Amino acid sequence: MNSSIIVFPGSNCDRDIAIAMEKLNFQNKMVWHKDTSLPKSDLIVIPGGFSYGDYLRSGAIAGKSNILNEVIKVANDGCLVLGICNGFQILTETGLLKGVLLRNKNLKFLGKDVHVKAVNTENKFCNKYEKNQVLKLNIAHNEGNYYTSGEHLKELEDKNLIPFKYCDENGSINEESNPNGSMNNIAGIFNDKKNILGLMPHPERMVDQVISNNDGINLFTSLLN
Amino acid sequence: MKITNAIVEKHGLKPEEYSKIKELIKREPNLLELGVFSAMWNEHCSYKSSKIHLKNLPSKGKYVIQGPGENAGVIDIGDNDAIIFKMESHNHPSYIEPYQGAATGVGGILRDVFTMGARPIALLNSIHFGSPNHPKTKSLLNGVVSGIGGYGNCIGIPTVAGETKFNSTYNENILVNAMAVGHANKDKIFYSKAKGLNKSVVYVGSKTGRDGIHGASMASAEFDEYSEDKKPTVQVGDPFTEKLLMEACLELMKDNSIISIQDMGAAGLTSSSVEMASKGDLGIELHLEKVPCREENMTPYEIMLSESQERMLIVLEDEREKEAKKIFKKWDLDFVVIGKTTNTNNLTLKLNNVIVGDIPVESLASKAPVYDRKWLKTKLPEKTILVKDLKKIKLEDALIKIISSPNQSNKSWITDQFDQMVMTDTLQKSGTDAAIIRIHKKEKAIAVSVDSSANYCKAHPNTGGKQIVCENWRNLISVGAKPIAITNCLNFGNPENSKVMGEFAECVLGIKEACEFLDYPVVSGNVSLYNGTNKKNIHPTPVIGGVGLITNINNRINQYFKKDKNIVLQIGKSFGQLSQSIFLEEIYSITDGPPPEINLSNEKNNGLTVLKLINDKLVSSVHDISSGGLLLALTEMTFESNLGIKINKPKNFSNLMEYYFSEDQGRYLIEIEPNNLGKINKILAENNVFNQIIGTIQKEYFEVIGELKIKTNELYKANNTWYNNY
Numbered sequence: 002m003n004s005s006i007i008v009f010p011g012s013n014c015d016r017d018i019a020i021a022m023e024k025l026n027f028q029n030k031m032v033w034h035k036d037t038s039l040p041k042s043d044l045i046v047i048p049g050g051f052s053y054g055d056y057l058r059s060g061a062i063a064g065k066s067n068i069l070n071e072v073i074k075v076a077n078d079g080c081l082v083l084g085i086c087n088g089f090q091i092l093t094e095t096g097l098l099k100g101v102l103l104r105n106k107n108l109k110f111l112g113k114d115v116h117v118k119a120v121n122t123e124n125k126f127c128n129k130y131e132k133n134q135v136l137k138l139n140i141a142h143n144e145g146n147y148y149t150s151g152e153h154l155k156e157l158e159d160k161n162l163i164p165f166k167y168c169d170e171n172g173s174i175n176e177e178s179n180p181n182g183s184m185n186n187i188a189g190i191f192n193d194k195k196n197i198l199g200l201m202p203h204p205e206r207m208v209d210q211v212i213s214n215n216d217g218i219n220l221f222t223s224l225l226n
Numbered sequence: 227m228k229i230t231n232a233i234v235e236k237h238g239l240k241p242e243e244y245s246k247i248k249e250l251i252k253r254e255p256n257l258l259e260l261g262v263f264s265a266m267w268n269e270h271c272s273y274k275s276s277k278i279h280l281k282n283l284p285s286k287g288k289y290v291i292q293g294p295g296e297n298a299g300v301i302d303i304g305d306n307d308a309i310i311f312k313m314e315s316h317n318h319p320s321y322i323e324p325y326q327g328a329a330t331g332v333g334g335i336l337r338d339v340f341t342m343g344a345r346p347i348a349l350l351n352s353i354h355f356g357s358p359n360h361p362k363t364k365s366l367l368n369g370v371v372s373g374i375g376g377y378g379n380c381i382g383i384p385t386v387a388g389e390t391k392f393n394s395t396y397n398e399n400i401l402v403n404a405m406a407v408g409h410a411n412k413d414k415i416f417y418s419k420a421k422g423l424n425k426s427v428v429y430v431g432s433k434t435g436r437d438g439i440h441g442a443s444m445a446s447a448e449f450d451e452y453s454e455d456k457k458p459t460v461q462v463g464d465p466f467t468e469k470l471l472m473e474a475c476l477e478l479m480k481d482n483s484i485i486s487i488q489d490m491g492a493a494g495l496t497s498s499s500v501e502m503a504s505k506g507d508l509g510i511e512l513h514l515e516k517v518p519c520r521e522e523n524m525t526p527y528e529i530m531l532s533e534s535q536e537r538m539l540i541v542l543e544d545e546r547e548k549e550a551k552k553i554f555k556k557w558d559l560d561f562v563v564i565g566k567t568t569n570t571n572n573l574t575l576k577l578n579n580v581i582v583g584d585i586p587v588e589s590l591a592s593k594a595p596v597y598d599r600k601w602l603k604t605k606l607p608e609k610t611i612l613v614k615d616l617k618k619i620k621l622e623d624a625l626i627k628i629i630s631s632p633n634q635s636n637k638s639w640i641t642d643q644f645d646q647m648v649m650t651d652t653l654q655k656s657g658t659d660a661a662i663i664r665i666h667k668k669e670k671a672i673a674v675s676v677d678s679s680a681n682y683c684k685a686h687p688n689t690g691g692k693q694i695v696c697e698n699w700r701n702l703i704s705v706g707a708k709p710i711a712i713t714n715c716l717n718f719g720n721p722e723n724s725k726v727m728g729e730f731a732e733c734v735l736g737i738k739e740a741c742e743f744l745d746y747p748v749v750s751g752n753v754s755l756y757n758g759t760n761k762k763n764i765h766p767t768p769v770i771g772g773v774g775l776i777t778n779i780n781n782r783i784n785q786y787f788k789k790d791k792n793i794v795l796q797i798g799k800s801f802g803q804l805s806q807s808i809f810l811e812e813i814y815s816i817t818d819g820p821p822p823e824i825n826l827s828n829e830k831n832n833g834l835t836v837l838k839l840i841n842d843k844l845v846s847s848v849h850d851i852s853s854g855g856l857l858l859a860l861t862e863m864t865f866e867s868n869l870g871i872k873i874n875k876p877k878n879f880s881n882l883m884e885y886y887f888s889e890d891q892g893r894y895l896i897e898i899e900p901n902n903l904g905k906i907n908k909i910l911a912e913n914n915v916f917n918q919i920i921g922t923i924q925k926e927y928f929e930v931i932g933e934l935k936i937k938t939n940e941l942y943k944a945n946n947t948w949y950n951n952y
Contacts, residue, residue, distance in 0.1 A: 010470055212647070
């Protein structure tokens with residue numbers, strides 16, 4: 002699968018995700034933010050980090066960059082797009098995903114392993130996970146508190162547009178297992194057509210047993226499926 | 227402007243120092259020149275009080291590529307891999323403005339490391355605050371922790387280890403020490419020594435602003451009731467620009483364009499240009515109107531003394547300007563040729579081609595004052611406390627009180643604010659004896675740890691100095707690493723006070739003795755003096771940052787119990803020395819008496835034998851016994867699993883408290899499979915290592931036979947509650 006990883010000044014998970022995806026046989030191309038065209042891609046990845054220093058608002062400046070115009074075009078044509086952490090924030094800034102990511106409820110940066118439940122697996126990104134499988138993934142963000150309108154939240158739930166929710170190690174989804182205050186414990190969402198996924202946890206940090214676990218691998222192998 | 231005594235004093239210079247300046251340049255300096263002298267001659271940049279002591283530290287060894295004197299120290303870890311590391315203080319700015327002070331401390335130390343061609347791979351910190359009850363502590367703590375996290379998280383370097391301590395000695399002067407560790411190819415290391423005449427001197431990075439002017443001088447004076455007014459001397463950090471600067475520098479370093487490179491840290495453009503010229507035995511001419519400025523009408527004085535962050539000075543090879551400029555343009559950074567190297571041996575400052583300052587480089591660097599200050603020896607205090615005379619306390623109550631105290635409680639509320647995993651090579655995170663970072667795409671790793679023991683150093687500086695080196699060495703051994711070299715950050719009070727100067731001299735002597743004996747050289751370091759307020763000096767607080775090598779990542783080990791029914795052995799002997807222990811401090815508020823004795827020969831023998839057992843795969847977990855003693859170390863081994871331990875009562879101790887809470891040195895706990903006991907005993911006997919069986923691992927309960935029995939998760943809870951209620 003041909004994938005393009007967008008690199009903004011301030012991206013800092015671009016190398017990590019490139020390594021994870023190479024390991025799983027993706028053909029990666031790194032695309033610089035000043036570029037005005039995209040290589041032919043089956044998948045576009047917007048990695049984590051602090052694009053443009055996250056000045057103004059997380060992801061706000063990246064959302065208006067040259068290359069994002071191109072991403073928006075192909076995304077609307079159905080190309081697969083994966084935004085992780087800052088990538089998720091950027092996708093909400095462009096409007097490709099609805100809702101916003103507010104500051105964490107405790108107003109502090111959170112860098113830790115959390116449990117996440119794969120609540121919807123019938124889609125391009127999660128089909129290799131078992132439904133309701135509990136994963137241990139790492140989060141590292143200051144603004145991961147997902148917020149949207151009541152109407153949109155209902156739509157997300159009704160149309161199975163929420164693939165991952167924060168939970169405890171037994172899979173219970175409740176306020177205590179919600180690290181950042183996200184509505185309905187949301188850790189990631191799709192757009193309507195389910196070709197665009199934004200998520201706060203970092204699956205690319207969970208593809209190597211030596212440093213963590215393999216819970217992130219299936220996200221990538223699902224895409225290859 | 228006529229230089230008056232008041233102006234000289236305002237620049238932190240003594241009258242005799244001013245006379246020396248006039249003697250060296252054979253005339254009166256103008257204000258700009260005086261500013262440049264004050265920036266170079268202050269304690270922070272010149273090491274004038276510490277130099278004669280520091281030169282005794284061992285800095286050579288078979289793994290050392292570069293010792294002290296460069297931006298950072300460099301060690302060889304084989305296969306063309308070099309590790310570049312250093313620790314530095316940002317105490318004064320962090321007390322005045324905790325977030326920016328701490329953030330720029332991290333930024334500064336990162337630049338020291340990537341200036342030399344290394345990609346930073348780990349950040350560590352050692353932070354000391356006043357009593358938790360002091361009205362300022364909470365906001366200082368929150369500010370410093372978010373500042374450290376804010377910078378490291380944004381630039382994308384994992385913050386993997388550290389220590390946080392509270393003691394009323396830091397009420398008015400906190401300590402913020404940051405350490406950075408980077409990886410470079412051994413054949414691609416960059417130095418600050420300029421070479422060649424008429425080479426372009428290039429300014430890259432952020433623009434120069436009016437922030438941080440005289441920062442280094444501020445950091446070289448005691449605080450008083452007007453400390454708040456010093457806020458403008460604190461720099462403002464921009465980790466985003468630092469990220470760009472780092473990527474641009476590392477990109478430029480791929481070819482051979484750079485002759486010399488130096489970051490603009492303390493004393494900014496002044497110290498970086500003087501450093502390059504002095505090491506290269508050259509002169510440098512700077513055209514100040516070319517310096518990119520953030521604000522209008524900045525004077526030469528402001529430009530030369532600004533400590534704006536995220537800036538570098540580079541001496542470039544001929545005809546490489548165009549290519550180099552392209553790289554910095556790509557990263558949206560300034561790149562301006564602001565001067566050239568000369569054969570005058572002077573720092574020549576010009577504004578629109580008019581000379582505004584002209585100072586011999588040697589008068590700023592090699593001829594700067596060096597003081598052999600008076601110092602007093604600290605006598606070894608006598609033991610005054612007999613534990614049997616103290617009011618009795620139950621073992622369980624003592625343990626719970628200690629593990630739930632601010633100093634001993636779990637610090638994940640701090641480390642959860644740091645990204646520990648970015649770069650995806652963190653094999654072991656904080657909260658353990660040492661963090662482990664894999665060398666990218668290789669099967670080997672480094673272990674890193676920072677350690678300090680201010681109470682021991684206060685009680686007896688020489689013993690304390692030795693102890694911190696040993697403790698750091700032990701922490702690296704405990705994760706399966708061979709300790710290679712250290713950096714240090716020496717935080718002390720006012721050196722003009724002979725008691726304080728004595729603490730400094732004797733701690734350094736202790737560090738020297740231990741480093742020599744353990745073959746553990748000092749490759750970089752930093753001194754922070756004048757830590758105190760209104761004549762009240764902090765406890766002597768040298769901090770050691772050590773780096774060890776794990777040649778095969780499969781040989782790494784941690785402190786957590788692995789298997790029911792395994793045996794726990796103690797390596798090294800207990801003597802029951804309780805003076806200066808956490809036990810006496812937390813339970814009885816007793817803080818006098820001597821620190822535990824150091825026996826370097828046992829320390830080395832015990833450590834190397836434990837390392838052998840680890841490499842022979844004969845142990846399942848290892849933990850060193852340090853502050854809090856045996857019982858606290860055993861408690862820490864039960865976290866992260868459902869396993870507890872049944873602990874035997876001692877045979878040779880009548881007083882349980884002395885046995886369980888003494889802080890005797892050179893001790894480790896190892897977990898072993900029962901069927902390996904014979905083999906291990908043989909190795910220990912062959913190496914003359916004292917050992918004894920402590921107990922047997924069991925499920926769920928932490929138990930001292932006949933004394934206490936408590937669920938391990940209760941202990942964990944007690945260890946994790948303090949901050950939530952703070």
